[in-house]
Amino acid sequence: MEAALLALAGWLDAVGLVAWTRLSPWIYPWANVLHVLGVVMLVGGIGIVDLRIVGLWRSLPLGDLARALTPVAVIGLTLQFASGLVLFAADGPALAGSFVFKTKLVLIALALGNAFAFRFTARGGRDRSPSGLARVSAAVSLALWLVITTLGRLIAYY
Numbered sequence: 400m401e402a403a404l405l406a407l408a409g410w411l412d413a414v415g416l417v418a419w420t421r422l423s424p425w426i427y428p429w430a431n432v433l434h435v436l437g438v439v440m441l442v443g444g445i446g447i448v449d450l451r452i453v454g455l456w457r458s459l460p461l462g463d464l465a466r467a468l469t470p471v472a473v474i475g476l477t478l479q480f481a482s483g484l485v486l487f488a489a490d491g492p493a494l495a496g497s498f499v500f501k502t503k504l505v506l507i508a509l510a511l512g513n514a515f516a517f518r519f520t521a522r523g524g525r526d527r528s529p530s531g532l533a534r535v536s537a538a539v540s541l542a543l544w545l546v547i548t549t550l551g552r553l554i555a556y557y
């Protein structure tokens with residue numbers, strides 16, 4: 400994984416993104432602001448739907464909630480990848496060796512895998528009474544996104 404991240408860092412440098420992140424002192428801080436906004440949209444959007452599937456707010460129609468919040472989460476995810484790439488470009492070689500950063504990326508892949516498996520096996524969680532499998536998947540999703548967010552914050556310290 401370290402070799403792949405070093406190759407990505409080299410490619411981002413070759414296409415000029417690394418130099419671009421250093422053009423102005425404002426690029427990195429604003430990428431970080433967008434990264435935090437993305438967390439709010441992604442983890443906030445998915446988190447509320449997961450909590451409903453697990454069993455909270457049973458009077459709230461799950462279908463309506465999922466239809467309203469899924470696009471918010473998808474926009475948040477897109478923001479995470481775009482702003483994350485800028486944050487990574489600014490310090491690629493060092494982050495390639497960061498255990499915390501690599502663990503975060505592995506958990507993001509697991510969380511996305513869980514989300515896709517959920518969409519295609521648990522009827523997209525839009526049943527009024529989600530199955531046991533859907534509840535487990537939603538609980539795993541919630542735990543993963545909270546750990547990913549925590550690791551994201553810890554990257555700067557380890």
Ligand code: HEM
Nearest residue numbers: 431435438479480483484486487507547548551552554555
């Ligand atoms: C997809 C879900 C993601 C979540 C929920 C997430 C979450 C976070 C959080 C909460 C922070 C701390 C921000 C702060 O307080 O300043 C962070 C930092 C960071 N993230 Fe992400 N992130 C995600 C994806 C990515 C991706 C895809 C990349 C890179 C390709 C990335 C690269 C980084 C970097 C480099 C930092 C450190 C920034 C710093 O400490 O200055 N993140 N992330």
